[in-house]
Amino acid sequence: MSLIDLPNEVLDAIIDYVPYKYLTSVLFTCSRLKEFALRRLWEHVNISLDSPPDVPLDLRGPNSGYKLYVLNSEIGSGYCFRGGLDNNSYICRQGWVEIDVGVLDRGAVGLDRLGNGPFKYVRSLSIIASEDANVAVCNFIMGLGELAEGTAERQYAEFLSSLGHFFPHVSSVEVLENCTSLQDDLLFRFVQRQFPNAVFHISSETLHDRLPLSVNTPGLGTIQSLILPASDELDTEKGILATRLFEVNLPALRILHLGAESTTLVSSQKLKRFFDNCRNLRILTMWCLYSSDYSLEWIPESVTHLTLGGIADPAVEPQENHYPRKVLAKVTDFCLLTQMDIPFFDAEMPNIRHLKVDCFTSRNKLLINSMLSPSSQSIRSLISEITPYEVLNLITGALKGLEEVVVAKHMPLEDARERMMDFVERLHGLKTISLTFEFIDLIQSKKLLRLLATNNPALKEIVFTGVKKEVALSLGRAIPLNELKPRPDFLLAFGVYLPNFPDERMQNSLGVMLTNERRAALTELEPETDDT
Incomplete structure (x- = not known):
């Protein structure tokens, strides 16, 4: 199915549903989605002096002092790429910045051009170190060594020594993994001096044999x-x-x-x-x-x-x-x-x-x-990563106040017949339900929908993942939402394919959330006749 003809509300729902790490594949294969995705992706961008050449111009930031561009498959992972500043040495998103103190590259030259304008809203700072971190830089920062005037190492070290200037409003500092090669006791003390009023978060990966862990250790x-x-x-x-x-x-x-x-x-x-x-x-x-x-x-x-x-x-x-x-x-x-x-x-x-x-x-x-x-x-909410129905039935039957049930594992074929129906029959008073199947036939799907709608009058959302495309489309034609009494506000119709989507399993289970009035946008489904 083509995404070009989908209404704006459906495109918005796709952006909400797709994990950020997959969004760039959508962006580069469907130009229509760009305008809807960009406002979300500005929160997941890199600050760089040089945007990579393969990024379309309309994805680059408007400010001439620096460039913004969307991350690729590492989006949202919380870790930097290896390389210089022009190759993702630090990330700025949602008031959070991550700096790789081990990166020494030409990207470090000219950091002062950025000023503190882009960073004035940053509240949380993360410090990491690449595996190839240069100990000389750390020693220079701590006043234990000298670097030649004008070298990239010196410029980079001086930038790190000015973190408090670049990030004046940081209130939370995190020292992450791979910092052991940078004499972590000194690094820890250095960061404390830069941000004396911040709270600190550390990982055991930052521990070093020179880090004095005692009752009197400053900063603990x-x-x-x-x-x-x-x-x-x-x-x-x-x-x-x-x-x-x-x-x-x-x-x-x-x-x-x-x-x-x-x-x-x-x-x-x-x-x-x-x-x-x-x-x-x-x-x-x-x-x-x-x-x-x-x-x-x-x-x-x-x-x-x-x-x-x-x-x-x-x-x-x-x-x-x-x-x-x-x-x-x-x-x-x-x-x-x-x-x-x-x-x-x-x-x-x-x-x-x-x-x-x-x-x-x-x-x-x-x-x-x-x-x-x-x-x-x-x-009120039960999320299960398991499939033994005899246990699920026992537990669910006792949880009388449940409003949300999510069964996240793919259910075996034999369970998708008798046991699953018994499980669903025990569900009452739900507002949302999400079930995952390896396979379910049309007749079983129709029974489940009608049973859920009958036993759960407050149901607002039904999510079936893993349903094959043919079954989902037949289900949409066979049971229009206006025939469900009472009918839910939302139904996720599965089997919508995005071009060149990277994950085959995700292709088969990607759902588009549709309001009752917008179901007709899916051309494979019959138009909605009831406007109420």
Whole structure:
């Protein structure tokens, strides 16, 4: 189907629906979409002295002092390309700038031409370093060395030394990975001097053997987020250094991510003491090797967003938790991720509003019983990454207040017959539902639509992904929206193909959100006769 004839509302919906990293493919294959996409993509642009020659002129920025151009497949990833300033050495988007302190290129020459005009609204700054970072530049910044007058290295170093001038309103600084080759203790102190009033976010990748982690380390009191990767991503030296963070107090810490098995490097007693001092922690992601030594009792009661994942210790038999039952009254968002069965789960979260799971199995009886407790009636949104219908039916049947259900995994063919219908029959009072199929026939689709519309009078949105094009088009002709009683405000009609779209699976499942009055824009579907 051609996109040229689609109305403006539909084109807007496409831009809303397509992930940013795919949008450039749409831009260069459909000129009609450019005018609608550009206003979104200005938030995802690079600042550069030289726009690449293959970028159309109408995509370049209007300011003569610098050029703007759209990122390619790395759009939205949050990481810089390698190379000089003219090759994406830093990104400016939505008040956020990322600078690669390891880049030494001709792009560094003339940085002062930019002034601080483009950056005056920047509030958040990220510092990274390329793998080929030049230690001499870092040494110069810290006053430990000298560079020849007029060299690119010196100019670049002087620019970095003026970050406080270029970004006068920064209130948040993040020190990211690959900075270990730049003597991170010095880099950390340098950034602190540039932005003395900013809060800091660090990753364990920035840890260096010269970074003095002690109670008196300057700046630790301002760290608000901390990320520890999986233990297999930490070599022995880094792993030991990372665990030292659990020995200090981080009173301002609000976000903590403990990667898969990273807690195996820390004793349970040390982990408990660390959590006891995290009185302001709000967002916690914790992967660990589950055994009888670990307990949810340690989780601070201040946490509002909790993600748990783990790998069952094969040496430990599944058993009930011997610790007291934990009540986490402030948790509103709970996400459960795991690679194996969790041996225990014994926590009460009476105010959960959003639940995401991908690990329910028949063995997780304690977990299931917890989800079926009276406190589960507060849950309004269920996102499931799993397919066992016997568990989904059990859970969903107990969540009487559900308003949103999303089943994100492709359902096996055999499940798309009897079990799926049984699952849908249990859904009542929904406002939105999203189901994913590998295949569903027309008859089954019609039954599902009618059942959903009948049992869920407040339903506003129906999303079927993975539906084959022929079925979607037949479905659109067979069940006009005005025949659904009550009818939803939106239906996602699938099977719309964008030319040269990079992801074949995305081609087959891309949906265009249509209002009732705009369905006729899809030429394959019969025109709408009811204007109400």
